[in-house]
Amino acid sequence: MDAESLVKLLGPSRVVRYERGPGYLLLVPPASGVEVRAYRERFTRLSTELAWVFVASTGTAVSCRAAALGRARGFFRRTWSWEVEGEDAEELRVLLSKVSGEEPIAGLLRKAKPEYVSVKAGEGELLVKVVKAVVGPYAGPLREAYDLSWKLAQLLAEGLSSSEGKMNEKWKNK
Structure with a gap:
């Protein structure tokens, strides 16, 4: 599946505008302040598998300094576990557990x-x-993977916005 086929698969309701870059495709979702770069790479598990990688970035400045890696655990009932590290690891861990447990x-x-x-x-x-x-x-559920990237970026940016310095009251009270 090439880049144009991906844009057609995602549809006009998910991609407002797109541009080709060197080795990636810049997609603009309907959310304000979020951009997604999509590119192909060989997946490390099997050298014959390809993966679409969606990297969402937000225009909202955040004051948190942490990194997290989430993986699915379990076979029949898949739950997500997060490995978080960094200066503000606890802040990001709390927000990730709340956000990943709720819809959407x-x-x-x-x-x-x-x-x-x-x-x-x-x-x-x-x-x-x-x-x-x-x-x-x-191709699998690429639409949902794309949606996951920009919606998670948008929700985390709201929760970690640097305008208040700490988590928003909206996320603290949940």
């Missing part, structure tokens, strides 16, 4: 079944990386 993110994690999700907050920016393997001719 919990539903997207179930439907997309990504290989892993990586979050990096620091130096005023937030990056969310979602890796979805494409096995054989079956």
Whole structure:
């Protein structure tokens, strides 16, 4: 599947505008202040597998300095566990556990079944990386993986915005 086929698969309701870059495709979702770079890479589990990688970044400055790696655990009942490290690891861990347990993110994690999700907050920016393997001719739920990247970035940016310095009251009271 090439870049134009991906844009057609995602549809006009998910991609407002797109541009080709060197080795990636810049996608603009309907959310304000979020951009997603999509590119292909060989997935490390099997050298024959390809993966679409969606890296969402937000225009909202965040004051948190932490990184997280999320992986699905379990076979029949898949739950997500997060390995978080950095100066503000506890702040990001609390927010990730709340956000990933509630809709729409919990539903997207179930439907997309990504290989892993990586979050990096620091130096005023937030990056969310979602890796979805494409096995054989079956593209899998790429729409949900794309939605997961920008919606998770948007929710985390709201929770970690540097305008208040700490987590918003909205997230503290949940």
